Amino acid sequence: MPVGHDAAVDHNAALRRVAATRYVTPFREGGSLPGLVEADDLGMYVLKFRGAGQGLKALVAEVVVGELARRLGFRVPEVVFVDLDPTLSKAEPDEEIQDLLNASGGVNLGFDYLPGSFDFTPRVRDPGAELAARLLWLDALVLNVDRSWRNPNMLLWHREVWLIDHGASLYFHHRWGPGWQPAPSYRYDAADHAMLPAAGSVVDADRELRPRVMPVLDEVLALVPDEWLVAEPTPGSAADTRAAYTAYFASRIERADQWVPALEETRAARV
Template identity: 85%
Template sequence: MPRVHQNIPLRTVTATRYVTPFREGGSLPGLVEADDLGMYVLKFRGAGQGIKALVAEIVVGELARRLGFRVPEIVLVDLDPALAKAEPDEEIQDLLDASGGLNLGFDYLPGSFDFNPRVRDPGAELAARLLWLDTLTLNVDRSWRNPNMLLWHREVWLIDHGASLYFHHRWGPGWQPADEYRYDAADHVLLPAAGSVVEADRALRPLVLPALDEVLTLVPDEFLAADPAFDAPADVRAAYRAFFARRVERADAWVRALEDTRAARV
């Protein structure tokens, strides 16, 4: 079973076989087998969302893990574009060709299926904490249309955080975090089930910055060096930390807004 907590660097594996695409994802992730005989859902660096989506996956996924959520193990996957030679689909060939080197993999959870809170109650505490986490990280991709949660071994597992931290697609020289960010929680899949967001905030807010320092070290320098807005990976890490520091500092305001949204829905 994938680990719930992970306080060591991300493992690196080598893809040995491309198995099948997951066509329901906009970035066309695929299932691969690796040299450790594990199976991983692969997110490609050459996909349309680019390397920043992989950075968001690591930062938000590993932060979520340290805040007590279940997240499949995240690994770095070394991909040889030569694997494309065995693929008849031209779109997949192009994606493999464009993704040589380090990519991102997620431990495959066999037998898991999409979690539907209308079928199974997630519990008011879990719902409130996840609503809080997604607001903190500006995750716009946890709606009824696309809940990005799996049920596996009777537990809820979080997946697909590449759409989080949307601000990093628009930053540049001199960037500073804003005091407020646009986030509409009204469409969040767990809003109707959520308990007190104030209680969730009280439990989770003190954990964010201490956990973040460790999480940011997990992002490969190679991924951060690809960001043209900064001169060095250390500068990119400092920018992410500045965002979270400001987000935590301003949490009273967005927690009140979440509570108002929740009260109006209830």
């Protein structure tokens, strides 16, 4: 039986692993051409492909940011590893999708499909000042450049806001190598953030969330397969790469007194 959307996710357990049994349909609005698949647990999952143009780094960001968000109290669809047999492409008439399936044999990333959900925007429904500020803070922490009012990457399901699509976060890992060190500061422009007009105090959100990040980071990084962590470019071994992510988050948290006031200024100017 499928786990289902409301099942509790054990933060201390590894991500579940399922096997895709049927490719159902593509979601063409996504830049990486994700698809809906059925799996051997009878569940339906939105599949992000390892063979897509963004590569494995996007899947790493999905795991790290999505699972960190979950531990910080945000709603995120269950994340699972999905074994994909490229022979599923034989039943697909679209050549582009055939190529994507053939390039994605092995372990991919799936997200529990939320039937009946639809794109959420604060312009249609007020998310609440606290949630908006917390999400603005989180996206600044992880450098998520892909939650603008044009592309909110949020779903409304059962009257609750669910976060999706974090593959554009942690953009620094596309350029790192041996000896990498976190930069003293990172550019993050919140002016177009979808939650900015609705956000309350970012300072209050920072006070709540900042102490909760580092205590859960090791368990989040442990969820990422070693194979994905050594995809080029890389600082070295899987252990070296986990250490590099840890160094980034430690530095970003340590310097929050620099970027949180900037976020608050941007928010206050918009109100």
